[in-house]
Amino acid sequence: xxxxxxxxxxxxxxxxxxxxxxxxxxxxxxxxxxxxxxxxxxxxxxxxxxxxxxxxxxxxxxxxxxxxxxxxxxxxxxxxxxxxxxxxxxxxxxxxxxxxxxxxxxxxxxxxxxxxxxxxxxxxxxxxxxxxxxxxxxxxxxxxxxxxxxxxxxxxxxxxxxxxxxxxxxxxxxxxxxxxxxxxxxxxxxxxxxxxxxxxxxxxxxxxxxxxxxxxxxxxxxxxxxxxxxxxxxxxxxxxxxxxxxxxxxxxxx
Amino acid sequence: xxxxxxxxxxxxxxxxxxxxxxxxxxxxxxxxxxxxxxxxxxxxxxxxxxxxxxxxxxxxxxxxxxxxxxxxxxxxxxxxxxxxxxxxxxxxxxxxxxxxxxxxxxxxxxxxxxxxxxxxxxxxxxxxxxxxxxxxxxxxxxxxxxxxxxxxxxxxxxxxxxxxxxxxxxxxxxxxxxxxxxxxxxxxxxxxxxxxxxxxxxxxxxxxxxx
Numbered sequence: 001x002x003x004x005x006x007x008x009x010x011x012x013x014x015x016x017x018x019x020x021x022x023x024x025x026x027x028x029x030x031x032x033x034x035x036x037x038x039x040x041x042x043x044x045x046x047x048x049x050x051x052x053x054x055x056x057x058x059x060x061x062x063x064x065x066x067x068x069x070x071x072x073x074x075x076x077x078x079x080x081x082x083x084x085x086x087x088x089x090x091x092x093x094x095x096x097x098x099x100x101x102x103x104x105x106x107x108x109x110x111x112x113x114x115x116x117x118x119x120x121x122x123x124x125x126x127x128x129x130x131x132x133x134x135x136x137x138x139x140x141x142x143x144x145x146x147x148x149x150x151x152x153x154x155x156x157x158x159x160x161x162x163x164x165x166x167x168x169x170x171x172x173x174x175x176x177x178x179x180x181x182x183x184x185x186x187x188x189x190x191x192x193x194x195x196x197x198x199x200x201x202x203x204x205x206x207x208x209x210x211x212x213x214x215x216x217x218x219x220x221x222x223x224x225x226x227x228x229x230x231x232x233x234x235x236x237x238x239x240x241x242x243x244x245x246x247x248x249x250x251x252x253x254x
Numbered sequence: 255x256x257x258x259x260x261x262x263x264x265x266x267x268x269x270x271x272x273x274x275x276x277x278x279x280x281x282x283x284x285x286x287x288x289x290x291x292x293x294x295x296x297x298x299x300x301x302x303x304x305x306x307x308x309x310x311x312x313x314x315x316x317x318x319x320x321x322x323x324x325x326x327x328x329x330x331x332x333x334x335x336x337x338x339x340x341x342x343x344x345x346x347x348x349x350x351x352x353x354x355x356x357x358x359x360x361x362x363x364x365x366x367x368x369x370x371x372x373x374x375x376x377x378x379x380x381x382x383x384x385x386x387x388x389x390x391x392x393x394x395x396x397x398x399x400x401x402x403x404x405x406x407x408x409x410x411x412x413x414x415x416x417x418x419x420x421x422x423x424x425x426x427x428x429x430x431x432x433x434x435x436x437x438x439x440x441x442x443x444x445x446x447x448x449x450x451x452x453x454x455x456x457x458x459x460x461x462x463x464x465x
Binding site: 037108125148152154159 | 302329341343344347348349367
């Protein structure tokens with residue numbers, strides 16, 4: 001060890017043997033404590049920066065007219081420089097029962113891309129939708145999106161979740177500012193024709209139409225974005241009527 | 255992320271925990287290590303309630319300040335057969351566990367954390383941490399990472415020699431039990447392996463009654 005090395009080391013040791021905390025900036029930086037992840041999350045929640053609210057509108061369009069809609073969206077949206085952005089996703093819906101059966105079961109969705117096998121899977125918690133009254137332009141629901149490793153399905157199964165249903169969604173994705181517009185077809189999965197590696201051989205379409213969804217993920221309290229969404233939805237009329245759909249009315253029937 | 259070995263350093267009879275940590279810091283300082291911040295690894299445990307049916311399932315949620323955007327969750331399912339399912343997720347996974355608090359309750363008193371200082375010395379990263387469980391001192395954990403290599407079998411000898419230079423005979427001549435499980439010495443090392451080593455050590459500290 002040369003002279004320089006000895007000098008540095010003894011100075012370094014002095015930093016630790018001295019009782020006082022103040023001194024060189026290195027010691028001060030070294031003594032900054034690390035915040036726990038829970039503390040950072042609580043701070044983020046308090047300052048309202050976590051995008052856990054989803055504003056959304058839905059509509060549908062027949063297969064025969066979807067090309068016209070895609071053309072109009074290409075004119076209006078941002079991400080269409082070269083080709084249309086497509087997606088081919090497999091979504092599974094799980095639910096887990098609470099302690100008393102009176103409580104509604106907690107629903108969790110796992111979505112994975114069939115086009116890009118290496119990408120993380122998406123775990124999503126969606127709360128009860130708030131339809132609101134006429135003054136509210138969009139449906140509002142609590143939504144937590146979590147990227148996960150590919151062990152999430154096994155994890156949820158062992159956690160006690162039961163798979164309710166699954167489907168394939170294949171279509172196009174558009175973006176305009178913060179808004180995401182998806183135009184996709186829902187396919188039923190034929191269990192008997194599942195190939196190895198998670199691919200699906202043949203798909204049965206559920207309807208002769210495409211589902212159109214307009215959504216924005218934002219922290220709570222940013223209701224102005226709902227008005228922007230309504231204005232955008234107006235531009236797609238009369239091709240597709242994007243509106244608030246009340247699921248409870250659909251379930252109970254006319 | 256390089257290969258990381260986690261060792262529990264036994265506190266000698268005549269010394270306290272902080273004194274042991276200071277001693278290790280002096281030794282690593284003498285080798286020329288440079289202090290570079292603090293680190294924190296914590297573990298919170300959630301247990302399924304009786305309404306789930308069957309033996310209770312446990313979820314350990316761990317955070318490592320080395321991977322600040324990730325949350326590691328390890329689910330211990332009694333089976334049969336008993337297995338541990340790992341999950342690496344975004345920071346928002348903690349929010350989801352909060353939402354499930356009625357199904358999986360957190361046992362706040364078993365929250366464990368390893369906190370201490372990070373040292374950089376050439377290609378190694380050494381972390382000397384104090385393990386506490388609800389503010390009770392449990393032990394001293396030393397984490398040594400050899401950054402250039404991610405296959406444990408290729409650098410075990412090098413790491414052993416380095417660790418023995420400042421930890422002495424506490425370091426065994428054979429790889430730690432974690433790496434002796436099926437072919438782990440030849441697998442690519444992942445941050446999840448570090449977390450699983452922490453969990454194994456935390457579990458053994460929990461079993462030791464009051465220190």
